[in-house]
Amino acid sequence: MITRTQVQEAQRHAAALLDHVGIHLTDQERANIEIAEFGLGELARTGLELVVYVNTDRYCAKELVLFPRQTCPEHRHPPVGNDPGKMETFRCRWGKVWLYVEGDAAADVQAQVPAGSEPYYTVFHEIELLPGGQYTIPPNTLHWFQAGDEGAIVSEFSSTSRDEFDIFTDPRIKRIPEIAEGR
């Protein structure tokens, strides 16, 4: 649960970061920045800010904003009908992000799993992305990511996005956030 005020504050923060790195948004895009808090009530720790540029039945492009050490929790994009599942390419534009996917676990994992959520982080093959770095995640592959100490901006290029079908490891997570009435 997140209040309207918290959403607006996060939108302003994300818009300021995008401005700072020279990524221009329209007024409408700025007003519609999506704040994903995943239902855990700890946006600063587990959350993600998104600008969806385009999402057609063939491809999708978004800008992802992560605040310092903010984490997008572990999930996968399963097959849906004839679609083998969303395939996505992350390209770091600013800051630093650690991406974790299935595979050999890193000896020293640089991200910090959000306290209290340890059981729901199960893949630890680490990819560090700095500006200009990119990585493509195959469909139906578990992954999660966390920004470094400054935060991060990541461009996501992908097949069609159908967020409502995402499967999160943590059963407490709701992808579509509930916003509290009033303030």
Add this chain to the structure above:
Amino acid sequence: MITRTQVQEAQRHAAALLDHVGIHLTDQERANIEIAEFGLGELARTGLELVVYVNTDRYCAKELVLFPRQTCPEHRHPPVGNDPGKMETFRCRWGKVWLYVEGDAAADVQAQVPAGSEPYYTVFHEIELLPGGQYTIPPNTLHWFQAGDEGAIVSEFSSTSRDEFDIFTDPRIKRIPEIAEGR
């Protein structure tokens, strides 16, 4: 026909423009910037500089660089097998670009059709894109575009890119450039 020296000069120019607006490339990407001169031997007027970030069988993402008043000539992306043709979304990141597609012609076309190529520009429905502006071109639709006086940087999000199937209105055009031997 273009010389190796001209290619390298255009690559340096395009890389400098991307740097200027804060778009980071890897050394390998910088060395591989694609210079499309379309076989007309007038790169400054008719040409395009491209960084292909990713091109899978599902989606593609590129950065397009246009020098001042440089024009990407009229073409369309036809159906190929089961693919209805490439669908693409242009998002202006920096500068200004005039995009022309099929539809009602503008009363005052702002771009200048490259001299000597007038017969090969046939669509004049004008869309002006400034930073943050974007437009999605349906498959198999004739289009061309030209940068304003400062040049432009445009992100292209699309379905799979198969440049070799592009159909240009100008029969003189070769999409895959020939590079002169030696210098």
